[in-house]
Amino acid sequence: MPRTAMIAANWKMYKTPAEAKAFLDAFLPLVADHDRDAIAIFPSPVLLPTVIEVAKGSNVAVGAQNIHFAEEGAYTGETSIGQLIAVGGTHTLIGHSERRQYFAETDAIVNKKLHTALKHGILPVVCIGEVLGEREAGKTEEVLKTQVTGAFAGITAEMAKPIVIAYEPVWAIGTGKTATPAIAQEAHVLIKSLLGVPVLYGGSVTPGNAADLFAQPDVDGALVGGASLDLESFAAICRAAASHS
Numbered sequence: 001m002p003r004t005a006m007i008a009a010n011w012k013m014y015k016t017p018a019e020a021k022a023f024l025d026a027f028l029p030l031v032a033d034h035d036r037d038a039i040a041i042f043p044s045p046v047l048l049p050t051v052i053e054v055a056k057g058s059n060v061a062v063g064a065q066n067i068h069f070a071e072e073g074a075y076t077g078e079t080s081i082g083q084l085i086a087v088g089g090t091h092t093l094i095g096h097s098e099r100r101q102y103f104a105e106t107d108a109i110v111n112k113k114l115h116t117a118l119k120h121g122i123l124p125v126v127c128i129g130e131v132l133g134e135r136e137a138g139k140t141e142e143v144l145k146t147q148v149t150g151a152f153a154g155i156t157a158e159m160a161k162p163i164v165i166a167y168e169p170v171w172a173i174g175t176g177k178t179a180t181p182a183i184a185q186e187a188h189v190l191i192k193s194l195l196g197v198p199v200l201y202g203g204s205v206t207p208g209n210a211a212d213l214f215a216q217p218d219v220d221g222a223l224v225g226g227a228s229l230d231l232e233s234f235a236a237i238c239r240a241a242a243s244h245s
């Protein structure tokens, strides 16, 4: 597997189409020498057509922050895999902690979404991670094992090949409390012992801490929220990753 599998931007519920276009017009030339699909942007569904159009022909991939597991149906407010494919999306996040926390997404739902993505050739970034209370109670390993087992039910080693995991300790997301490189490394080793797939780290990654995280032998990239909204910050994180690949 490549040393740096992916640097992914989770734009959450930020940016208008005009802001997204302005970001990409300035950002794409800064990362033109990166490998194809080594950078992926995950905007809100309403931004997908704009971002895909502007990124067309570049080396940057575009995906959804969430898809529904059903092919189509009466699921108000949701996005189907067919809709994502129709607008040209190639990737999707699955099981982000904000989906788990605010939209009651369980490991069983994550598993159904994973099967749907793989069936349609969409590349999944599956998010897992413990909350602070679980870490403090010494349950991190147990929680990660449970999440992995639940998410990967019925997924063979062959099927798992296109999957990327994002280890995102929930206490580090949007809090400014990054996991230390040693904490990230320890969790990544555990996850890789369960699944032979690349593992990204997510949780308050910034240009200031990215290089130390990427220096860890089992940190294969990053899922970046807040710092991905600023093009200079995100480009700096991408550069830090490239220098370790």
Ligand code: PEP
Pocket (backbone or CB within 6 Å): 010, 168, 172, 173, 174, 175, 176, 202, 203, 204, 205, 223, 224, 225, 226, 227
């Ligand atoms: C995320 O949204 O996945 C994330 C890691 O956010 P932040 O970088 O802001 O902590």
